[in-house]
Amino acid sequence: MKRENRTLRVKLLIAACVMFGFGFALIPFYKTICEVAGLNNLLRADKGVSNSQIDTSRMVMVQFDANTRNLAWRFKPLQASVNVHPGQMVRVDYEVENTLDRAVTGQAIPSYTPMVAERHVQKLECFCFRQQTFAAHEKRVMPVVFTVDSDLPTEVPVFTLSYTFFEVAGTQK
């Protein structure tokens, strides 16, 4: 009886440890699911521009916004907004300056208002696709290149593309 109990306890403890590992395994699993389903790919280039047809029948206004969080960088778009036809290629430049006396690595995270716009923007190039390391007081101009899909709902004549730069944790030395 005592031995049976102990064997069962060991089995259950192993099960608990496996489930602890399972919690961590959910992370790559989730990332794979998102990749396969094409969800949540904010930080990757979109695969080819699906629609090169330019829809000249309407104009969409895209507003640009730039923020930093707990990071002493100067970060601003060189134009506040653009008016484009859906399907038209747009390039916007952002000016980024590290005002600190040390090198800093930052990551920009995009966000869209209204949220529905995210699915209708095809990004070809963006500084947000990778972490950006800036030397002390370095200043750079970095581009974002994208098109707006012509299937963007007509009730969205204006949307805002906003970026926030965060300092990448663990890189400050």
Next chain:
Amino acid sequence: MSAVTPDAVHGHDHGHDGHDHDHHMPTGWRRWMTATNHKDIGTLYLFFSFIMFLTGGVLALTIRAELFQPGLQIVRPEFFNQLTTMHGLIMVFGAIMPAFVGFANWMIPLMIGAPDMAFARMNNWSFWLLPPAALLLVSSFFVPGGASAAGWTLYAPLSLQMGMGMDMTIFAVHIMGASSIMGAINIVVTILNMRAPGMTLMKMPMFAWTWLITAYLLIAVMPVLAGAVTMLLTDRHFGTSFFNAAGGGDPVLYQHVFWFFGHPEVYIMILPAFGIVSQIVPAFARKPLFGYASMVYATASIAILSFVVWAHHMFTTGMPAVTQIAFMYMTMLIAVPTGVKVFNWIATMWRGSMTFETPMLFAVGFIFVFTMGGFTGLMLAIAPADIQYQDTYFVVAHFHYVLVAGSLFALFAGTYYWIPKWTGHMYDEKLGKRHFWLSMISFNVTFFPMHFLGLAGMPRRIPDYNPFFTDFNQLATVGAFGFGLSQVFFFYIVLKCIKGGPKAADKPWDGAEGLEWTVPSPAPFHTFEVPPVFEAPAGHGH
């Protein structure tokens, strides 16, 4: 009925002597510090959970006092957030879960004819991990930055940003998780290996069945929670980016991992309650439980389904419609086994010779009010409608209907049902009934208006509100204070019963069945050292 054991007679000479194989029984605080007896540990769990229940209750009443009027009167908004967070954590991990483990410790060995839990020292350890964890949680109010204010779900990114109170909470969750896992392992081993001869799995009391399934759920999901908060901790201090958007992590991922634990967790808090009610209803309807086998399968189906519904907590995070629909239907499927249970309880009562002593009042009250909570749960499961209800007081009303009127009322029912066995005295029936009606009425006065508040759009976890919500909020606050006072009254009834009262018979309820009623009242310190011979009660259908 099962045979009376030789041990039951033997147990009459008082517990702490006459067992030469037993080491000298410590007295005073040492008895409790070094407790390895399942009854002592059960008592410790029950008192601990009651203290935490009152602590969480004080936090809740502070919240309700602040919400008595619109505007800010009593607390600052930051502190309000700490109150809602700590109220949730303390009630879930400090009050409800340990209370059920206390019941398991006290009753499962008695119900299955085992001399004690399988691992007595591990049992002691799983209890004594809890007070330090509780101390960590409560003392986090007094550190710079205060307690965690991210909600009991500890969602990222909030939980990545707070001060050391958050670290203390994470550590407390680790400790409480370890305690639950050890307790669960103990229960599984006890139930699987230590049943009296003749008690097959399908003849076990329902309470043992529901706890067996609950214990498996605990072993499966508590480690996942431990993993989730460990990832929070490394994101906070060691530069990882599991959930930290700045490093390429995803805050929504935290919600997925958390609710993978969180949804089974809500069944961990309700399945043992189903077990208690399934013991009590047949006893006071004087009929065997209707559909015993279907009860077992329903419990198991609920447990299995609980692993595939977690994303219904996240309908507003921007999931694809297909996923939302899948989770919506899986969630609604849970209504089927739950419905089986509710109908079985009603069928058990059907044409029974019912009497309504306090345990039965609470059990019937449970069925009535829990079912209402179940229905609001179904409403919340409808993905398109949930977008309207998400994060409103409707959700608050829903989960208090299932957690307070569900789990807590079942705990009260179980306390009144078994307290004659624990103390050897009958509780004061008149006061017990009064406690039931006070609790039932004040509970509904508190939480029923919250449905309307939620449907009208009042958001949860906000210290201020639009003045047109005032009336219902004042009603809820009045009810909440009434409910709080009723529980102080409950404590008085329990103390009175411990100190004295009419002597309880070995089997104080004439319709009750089970091995626990074959030992004397109060249950002697050692029971079933010689395993009893179990014969299934007549009419059990096996």
